[in-house]
Amino acid sequence: MPISSTQVVVAVNNDKTGYALTTANWNVGKTGYSLTAASYVVRASSNQRGSITMAAGVTSNTATISSVTTTRATLHFIGTQDNTNGEGLVREDMTNATTVTATRNLSGGQAQTGFEVSELF
Amino acid sequence: MVTRHFVFFDQTDGSYIREWRGPVQTPTLPPGLSSEVRKSMLNLWATAVSEPEANEIGLDVTQFNWPVGDFQWSCFDLVDQALLVEEPHHFIQLERATACIDAGVTSARPVRDSETKAILEITGTPLEAIRHSLFGQVRRQDGQALLLRQAGEPIPLDLGHMIEHERIPLLETT
Numbered sequence: 241m242p243i244s245s246t247q248v249v250v251a252v253n254n255d256k257t258g259y260a261l262t263t264a265n266w267n268v269g270k271t272g273y274s275l276t277a278a279s280y281v282v283r284a285s286s287n288q289r290g291s292i293t294m295a296a297g298v299t300s301n302t303a304t305i306s307s308v309t310t311t312r313a314t315l316h317f318i319g320t321q322d323n324t325n326g327e328g329l330v331r332e333d334m335t336n337a338t339t340v341t342a343t344r345n346l347s348g349g350q351a352q353t354g355f356e357v358s359e360l361f
Numbered sequence: 362m363v364t365r366h367f368v369f370f371d372q373t374d375g376s377y378i379r380e381w382r383g384p385v386q387t388p389t390l391p392p393g394l395s396s397e398v399r400k401s402m403l404n405l406w407a408t409a410v411s412e413p414e415a416n417e418i419g420l421d422v423t424q425f426n427w428p429v430g431d432f433q434w435s436c437f438d439l440v441d442q443a444l445l446v447e448e449p450h451h452f453i454q455l456e457r458a459t460a461c462i463d464a465g466v467t468s469a470r471p472v473r474d475s476e477t478k479a480i481l482e483i484t485g486t487p488l489e490a491i492r493h494s495l496f497g498q499v500r501r502q503d504g505q506a507l508l509l510r511q512a513g514e515p516i517p518l519d520l521g522h523m524i525e526h527e528r529i530p531l532l533e534t535t
Binding site for chain 1: 425466
């Protein structure tokens with residue numbers, strides 16, 4: 241499974257005024273200028289990947305993830321493995337900020353389903 | 362007052378130092394400021410209220426809305442001026458009621474226990490390489506927690522790092 245990665249890029253304005261976030265400014269004085277993002281455009285994405293197993297007889301199960309804001313997060317279905325035909329027809333939902341739920345109708349055999357949660361900023 | 366979340370990194374190597382969230386004085390900005398002056402004033406305000414130490418770079422990360430502690434594996438790239446939250450950590454999840462491993466997650470941020478699920482980090486352990494096949498029930502044998510898989514040999518598990526691991530009832534196996 242590919243690694244999860246997140247990169248948050250802080251876009252800064254380095255021109256003109258002295259608060260620009262240059263290395264020189266960081267190291268001056270007691271605190272320099274903190275890189276507070278309050279006035280900067282921040283672009284970021286956060287990805288998490290996981291899998292959920294539903295044992296035979298189980299129609300629903302959940303996975304716990306790092307907290308996301310659901311209104312700006314998307315859930316991607318990666319795929320399902322099953323050991324009985326049709327047992328792997330699974331629906332995935334983001335139940336809340338830290339929970340992904342997998343649900344199926346048939347539960348005669350075990351199924352494992354994958355997901356990815358991406359959070360956009 | 363407004364609630365802000367600040368993270369602090371080492372000025373010399375960008376490594377994570379600490380973070381906190383709390384109420385701070387609301388910035389007061391006169392209307393009609395140019396964008397440059399407004400930025401400057403906001404930076405001064407943020408620096409004042411976040412109170413970075415002499416060796417720290419502070420970042421206001423409030424907009425991410427992540428829990429305090431979620432930046433502990435992040436670092437700040439001093440060259441690219443980028444906050445990096447990309448070190449992968451691997452977790453497996455046990456259902457407390459059955460002591461069965463029923464999910465796994467890879468994330469660059471902590472995954473926390475819930476009422477019904479217990480989380481065990483396996484980053485850097487031999488389990489990391491086989492994390493996609495780590496499903497089954499955990500039982501106790503001779504005082505050792507063992508993962509009984511559908512296929513393959515039982516795997517010893519160290520649950521000592523799992524929060525409230527004593528709440529997971531492990532059946533004895535023979």
